[in-house]
Amino acid sequence: MNKFPENFFWGGATAANQLEGGWDANGKGVSTADCCTQGSLNQPRLVTFKTKEGEIRAEEMFHFDAPEGAEFGCFDNYVYPTHRAVDFFTHYKEDIALFAEMGFKMFRFSINWTRIFPLGDEILPNEKGLQFYDDVLDELAKYNIEPLVTLSHFETPVGLVNKWGAWKDQRTIECFERYVATVGERYKGKINYWLTFNELNGIESGPWGAAGLPMTDKQIIANAAKNQLVASAKAVQLLHEIDPDNKIGNMTAFGVGYPNTSNPKDVFKTWQKYNESYWCGDVQVRGYYPSFKLKEYKREGIDLFLTNEEQETLKNGTVDFITFSYYMTNNVSSDPQVIEDSAGNFMGGVKNPYLKASEWGWQIDPIGLRIALNYMYDRYQLPIMVVENGLGARDKLEDNGTCHDSYRIDYLKEHICEMSKAIEEDGVELLGYTAWGCIDIVSASTGEMDKRYGFIYVNYQDNGLGKGERYRKDSFNWYKKVIETNGEVLG
Numbered sequence: 001m002n003k004f005p006e007n008f009f010w011g012g013a014t015a016a017n018q019l020e021g022g023w024d025a026n027g028k029g030v031s032t033a034d035c036c037t038q039g040s041l042n043q044p045r046l047v048t049f050k051t052k053e054g055e056i057r058a059e060e061m062f063h064f065d066a067p068e069g070a071e072f073g074c075f076d077n078y079v080y081p082t083h084r085a086v087d088f089f090t091h092y093k094e095d096i097a098l099f100a101e102m103g104f105k106m107f108r109f110s111i112n113w114t115r116i117f118p119l120g121d122e123i124l125p126n127e128k129g130l131q132f133y134d135d136v137l138d139e140l141a142k143y144n145i146e147p148l149v150t151l152s153h154f155e156t157p158v159g160l161v162n163k164w165g166a167w168k169d170q171r172t173i174e175c176f177e178r179y180v181a182t183v184g185e186r187y188k189g190k191i192n193y194w195l196t197f198n199e200l201n202g203i204e205s206g207p208w209g210a211a212g213l214p215m216t217d218k219q220i221i222a223n224a225a226k227n228q229l230v231a232s233a234k235a236v237q238l239l240h241e242i243d244p245d246n247k248i249g250n251m252t253a254f255g256v257g258y259p260n261t262s263n264p265k266d267v268f269k270t271w272q273k274y275n276e277s278y279w280c281g282d283v284q285v286r287g288y289y290p291s292f293k294l295k296e297y298k299r300e301g302i303d304l305f306l307t308n309e310e311q312e313t314l315k316n317g318t319v320d321f322i323t324f325s326y327y328m329t330n331n332v333s334s335d336p337q338v339i340e341d342s343a344g345n346f347m348g349g350v351k352n353p354y355l356k357a358s359e360w361g362w363q364i365d366p367i368g369l370r371i372a373l374n375y376m377y378d379r380y381q382l383p384i385m386v387v388e389n390g391l392g393a394r395d396k397l398e399d400n401g402t403c404h405d406s407y408r409i410d411y412l413k414e415h416i417c418e419m420s421k422a423i424e425e426d427g428v429e430l431l432g433y434t435a436w437g438c439i440d441i442v443s444a445s446t447g448e449m450d451k452r453y454g455f456i457y458v459n460y461q462d463n464g465l466g467k468g469e470r471y472r473k474d475s476f477n478w479y480k481k482v483i484e485t486n487g488e489v490l491g
Helices: 089-103 128-142 158-164 171-186 205-213 219-240 266-286 292-301 306-316 367-379 406-424 474-484
Strands: 009-013 047-050 057-058 106-110 146-152 195-199 248-250 258-259 322-325 329-332 384-388 430-436 454-460 470-472
Touching: 009 089, 009 146, 009 384, 089 128, 089 470, 089 474, 106 430, 128 146, 128 171, 146 171, 158 171, 171 219, 195 219, 205 219, 205 454, 219 248, 219 266, 219 306, 258 266, 258 367, 266 322, 266 329, 266 367, 322 367, 367 384, 367 406, 406 430, 406 474
Parallel strands: 009 106, 009 430, 106 146, 146 195, 195 248, 258 329, 322 384, 384 430
Antiparallel strands: 047 057, 454 470
């Protein structure tokens, strides 16, 4: 029998660019995600732009250096999956009703900055964009579903990218403040739980998605990360001022790693690997950069200049709770001859022979979630939410509208069991669990529909077929029972 706290926040999680569609509806502007093409397991996603000579080009999404003067946008002859996504923009009432049928206590979603400020630097917001989220929030309130809202989930206005390099430039902080103030005031009393930036620590491995940076320059990335951390701290202070009842958290991509051998060099490199997960959280929770990150910058010749004002902002803008994503683990080796052959959520590594993996190479490790919870709680001593966790798989829709995803049930069941142990046996203060992609959405890493996570099958296919009908998978009724029993019955 699993024991979870009373009023535990069971639910699901999404991101606007992977869910909403309506990419240019009602005055919405173009975001960085809108310029990313469809990919697949074997074909990387591309980012499209026009050179100053007028040539249309595309480069791999995760690591590329665009030529000076490149203008990012969307062009003919490319497929951009976020433009339709799964059309939550049209189906939000139907989808939220399905979440309510499952018994959701919390729904994590993001506000797309470009719905509110299409170019990013306007003084006045787009009223139609604000009204859309009013409607979504009212629908959630109808079913007593608590919103958990991410302010920036890999969606930077392309207008800011083309104007001054987005987060490369400190002026973006002021634009973000205006955006936060606008939604904070507008949705006061409707939203009580906020996250500032999604997986901010992913900026070094995915600078385009995290910050709209079309470059691999480490100095520029470090400065952009500083700007985002300052913006996050300002957002915390601002939301507290707007409503003292607001609770604001951070969001980290957490990668558990195991030493590949008992060689002390492997153990030490594993500790260094953990720091990739910790450093942004250290700033957001403690209010200052950890010494190991400052030393790393110094070794790499990176000049991180923090003004007194910036240091004070970081100190005064610490978060109220912490959240993280967890999908997989990897082994870590100090031996350059050992091949890193495992892919994942921003984090590669050596395959662990004791673990199975998904078709996309993400190793399945439920105990790793318990380890992650203990590490995070021991380090920060703040309440925690697991806001992303799930299994991407190729689901088959049967002729009768059913979808038998026992593999997803097994994955989630085992991870929920480990969360229960972290609470009951280890004393971790866990507030909630929002399973990733509670409804099928476009994959962030590959830009495809084939890689499905949801409890709800959305009938859109990568070849363009499908009309977007919603179907309950077997995991839908299973998760409904989990929530009804507060995690005691896992089937």
